[in-house]
Amino acid sequence: MKTVCKENMCAGCMACLEVCSKQAIKMQDSLNAFNAAIDETLCIDCNACHKICQYNNNVEMAKPIKWYQGWAANDGERKSSSSGGLGVSLAKTFLEKYGCVCACVFKNGEFRFEFSDSQNDIVKFSGSKYVKSDPTGIYKQIQAKLRLGENVLFIGLPCQVAAVRLYMGAKYNDNLYTVDLICHGSPSPALLEMFLKDYQVSLKTVNDIQFRRKNNFHVYNGDKGIGSEKVQDLYTFAFLSCLDYTENCYVCKYARLYRVSDITIGDSWGSELAGEEQKKGISLILCQTLKGKQLLYDTNLHLEDVDLNKAIEANHQLKEPSQMPDERNKFFFEILSSNNFKKAIKNCYSKVYYKKQLKLLLAKIGVI
Ligand SMILES: Cc1cc2nc3c(=O)[nH]c(=O)nc-3n(C[C@H](O)[C@H](O)[C@H](O)COP(=O)(O)OP(=O)(O)OC[C@H]3O[C@@H](n4cnc5c(N)ncnc54)[C@H](O)[C@@H]3O)c2cc1C
Ligand code: SF4
Ligand code: SF4
Ligand code: SF4
Secondary structure (H helix, E strand, O other): OOEOOOOOOEOOOOHHHHHOOOOOEEEEEOOOOEEEEEOOOOOOOOOHHHHHOOOOOOOOOEOOOEEEEEEEOOHHHHHOOOOOOHHHHHHHHHHHHOOEEEEEEEEOOEEEEEEEOOHHHHHHHOOOOOOOOEOOOHHHHHHHHHHOOOOEEEEEOHHHHHHHHHHHOHHHOOOEEEEEEOOOOOEOHHHHHHHHHOOOOOHHHOOOEEEEEOOEEEEEEOOEEOOOOOOOOHHHHHHHOOOOEOHHHHHOOOOOOOEOOOEEEEEOOOOOOOHHHHHHOOEEEEEOOHHHHHHHHHOOEEEEEOOHHHHHHHOHHHOOOOOOOOOHHHHHHHHHHHOOHHHHHHHHOHHHHHHHHHHHHHHHOOOO
16 A cells, blocks of 8 residues: 555644645555555645655744743633633634634534634534544645634644645745644544444434533543443443554653644643642643733633643653554454454453443442
8 A cells, every 4th residue: 555654653633634636645544544545546646745744844943932831711611621711712702803714613513623713613623533533635725714814713732733834835824823732543433433332322423522521531422421421331441441542542642741833732630739620620731832922822822831741741741652552463453353442442452341331330329
């Protein structure tokens, strides 16, 4: 198979598909890795895809010039978000004072990117989606807006921010604003679909999916926790154990203190602030550029000092990529042969699995 970047190292940013004038590239999702595969019968060897690829090229990254912990001053914005509500607050300010916003939404069973054109609409972006999102189609749309002189804020995973910056080039540096999330890896959405199948749920029929409510990490279908809310579900277990990310994530070049964006947001793990605040969500905020700083100060936020070294210690992604667990190969072997998420976890982590089954039973009869 001829691929745009090194085999199994694709981040699924979809930029190469958008740049190819011959539609010669197809994304192949083999659950444990993505590959942008080139159809050699259509390819004219123009090299455009290789030149745009974030794996093959490096964007300039910068050390934070300011760092804080904090949250949205508006209680509603903080409440509706996964952490301190920075994502939504920055987006609202940008829309009000700067230009338009492009970020990830869950719609029709897919994790895609959309623009927002009204304050009321911004809430559609809120919440962490612990899955590989799909930026198909956004590059040309962002470029068109930048060409018209509009300001655009793009919020995404670090690899997606790198892809957007590479696609746009240095020409639009002043108008393109970027916010990246601290990211420890992302799994294929096909794994989420497979996990939900065990509960007779299909992503296509889900209106609203959530992956966490503040410090409670759990998959929710609308208001209903999958399985029992009292027992961590297997999808969340696999995600938090770094078991099921695509292969490229374990060598991610964005997992460091030098960042790819104007502003980085994540969780302020290890915060010394009061437990009450922690329950409501505290974000970690790193700011790399002057234009990022301006946007941050224009936004109605509660900001506090943070010890950067402690923050790095508590969030390993600011130092190095997630480590691949020994069980990962077996997990994917099992899942590819059985097509069954539950069975794959059972065969790789039998102790964890049976402990969870017991807890589920206890939850069912009301003991826990
Ligand atoms: C795959 C993944 C891994 C993460 N790993 C870490 C980590 O290791 N350490 C850490 O501190 N934080 C991590 N985060 C970030 C964390 O979960 C919160 O999203 C972050 O703290 C921002 O929360 P918030 O309340 O400020 O924003 P929110 O209001 O929750 O907004 C989050 C913003 O992120 C966007 N977004 C959500 N999911 C995705 C996605 N899959 N792809 C692209 N954009 C998305 C939304 O559109 C929104 O604009 C991760 C997030 C994701 C999606
Ligand atoms: S080399 Fe050009 S034609 Fe071939 S796949 Fe890449 S972008 Fe498409
Ligand atoms: S990382 Fe992006 S540009 Fe590179 S091969 Fe994958 S989808 Fe294409
Ligand atoms: S770990 Fe790196 S490559 Fe993987 S989704 Fe996150 S930013 Fe992208």
